[in-house]
Every structure is written in structure tokens, then in C-alpha cells.
Amino acid sequence: MYINFEGVGHKYRKLIKKIYSKAMFVTDNVIENSWLTISFVSKERIQELNKLYRKVDKCTDVLSFPMLDIVYPQKLKDFMDEFSPDGSLYIGDVVICPKIAKQQAKSFKHSKKREIGFLALHGLLHLLGFDHIETEDEKIMMEMSNKILDELNIKRS
Numbered sequence: 001m002y003i004n005f006e007g008v009g010h011k012y013r014k015l016i017k018k019i020y021s022k023a024m025f026v027t028d029n030v031i032e033n034s035w036l037t038i039s040f041v042s043k044e045r046i047q048e049l050n051k052l053y054r055k056v057d058k059c060t061d062v063l064s065f066p067m068l069d070i071v072y073p074q075k076l077k078d079f080m081d082e083f084s085p086d087g088s089l090y091i092g093d094v095v096i097c098p099k100i101a102k103q104q105a106k107s108f109k110h111s112k113k114r115e116i117g118f119l120a121l122h123g124l125l126h127l128l129g130f131d132h133i134e135t136e137d138e139k140i141m142m143e144m145s146n147k148i149l150d151e152l153n154i155k156r157s
Contacts, residue, residue, distance in 0.1 A: 002035035002088075009040075015113060016120045023124055023148050031076045033088040036127060038120060039095045046097040061100045062119040064126035065093040072129040072140070094123030110156045117154050121145055 001024055005013055016038060024030045041049075043059045051057045053065070067090050068079050076089065083089050096119050098112075105115035125141055132138035149155075 001031075002033075004035065004037040006037060006039040007041060008038060012040075012113075012116050012120075015117055018152060019117050019121050019148065019154070020124055022152055023121055023128075026148050026151070027075075027125075027128055027144065029076045029128055031089060033083075034076060034091055035088055036091045036124070037093045038123070039093065040098050041095055043097055043099050046095060046100070049095060059097065059100055061097055061104060062123045063095045064123045065095070066127045066129075067092040068127075068129075070127075070129035072131070072137075074129055076128070092127040094120060094127065096120060096123065108156070114149075114154055114156065117149065117152075118145065121148060 001020060003013075003017060003020060005016075008016070024034075046061075046063065047057065047059045049063055050060050053063070068076075068082060070076070070079065076091065079089065096116065098116065101115045101119055102112050105112040108115065122141075122145065125144060130137070130141040130144065132141050
């Protein structure tokens with residue numbers, strides 16, 4: 001998987017690459033030439049995006065913009081007809097507000113690194129069709145998140 005980073009410092013690129021590599025493997029979504037964009041933005045920008053796309057006029061920690069109509073348990077391989085003429089599959093965008101991540105890390109009493117990792121993973125799982133609207137879906141998504149982060153030894157405290 002190729003990751004296009006926008007506004008993401010080198011400090012977090014390695015972490016996100018490691019998490020995304022593990023997540024793609026664990027979810028059985030390893031596809032050659034898949035790619036996405038992950039951006040770090042200000043509180044003002046994420047609020048604008050939240051208002052524009054979700055009709056919620058407030059800051060949030062992470063937003064996902066999937067390019068595929070994938071619904072878990074579907075896999076990326078089910079979308080072979082969506083590949084671009086160049087042979088790539090763009091799966092979407094993840095947008096994170098690091099300032100909110102820092103605030104949340106403090107309130108959850110864990111590191112900012114862990115919070116950024118969790119939010120990046122959360123966004124990716126949304127791109128892969130996971131959701132948390134229904135209680136059962138939330139359970140599946142949280143179990144997947146915990147499995148991936150635990151296997152990478154990225155703990156809550």
C-alpha cells in the first residue's frame with residue numbers, strides 16, 4: 001500500500017505505515033497498488049470539513065472519506081473493477097486533527113503517539129468498510145482495532 005502523507009511529520013509517518021501494513025494484513029486486504037491519503041489538519045479545518053460533509057458544526061478527531069462503497073466483510077479484492085487504468089486502487093482519505101488527538105491522549109492518560117495511531121487506524125478501518133453505528137458493528141471494529149494495536153504493542157497506558 002502506498003500512503004500519500006499531507007502535513008504529517010516524519011515522527012508519525014513510520015508509525016502510521018507500520019499500523020497500516022499490519023491492518024491490511026489482519027483484515028485480509030493486502031492488494032498491490034492500493035493507496036490512500038492521510039492528512040493532519042488544524043482544528044478549524046477539520047471543523048469546516050465536518051460541517052461540509054457531515055453537517056456537524058464542531059471539531060472532531062478523525063474523518064474518513066472512502067472512495068469505495070465497501071461494507072465489511074467485503075474485501076478490496078471485491079472491487080477489482082474500480083482499479084484505475086494505471087492499475088492502482090485509491091481507497092480514500094483519512095483526516096486527523098493532531099491538536100484534538102493531543103487533548104484526547106491527555107484525557108485518556110496515554111501517549112499522543114498511541115492516540116494518533118488509534119485515530120489513523122480508525123480512519124483506515126472506515127475506508128475498509130468497518131463502521132460503529134450499530135452496537136454489533138462497533139464491537140467488531142473495536143476488537144479489530146485492539147487486535148492490531150496490541151499485536152504492534154501500542155498500548156493504552
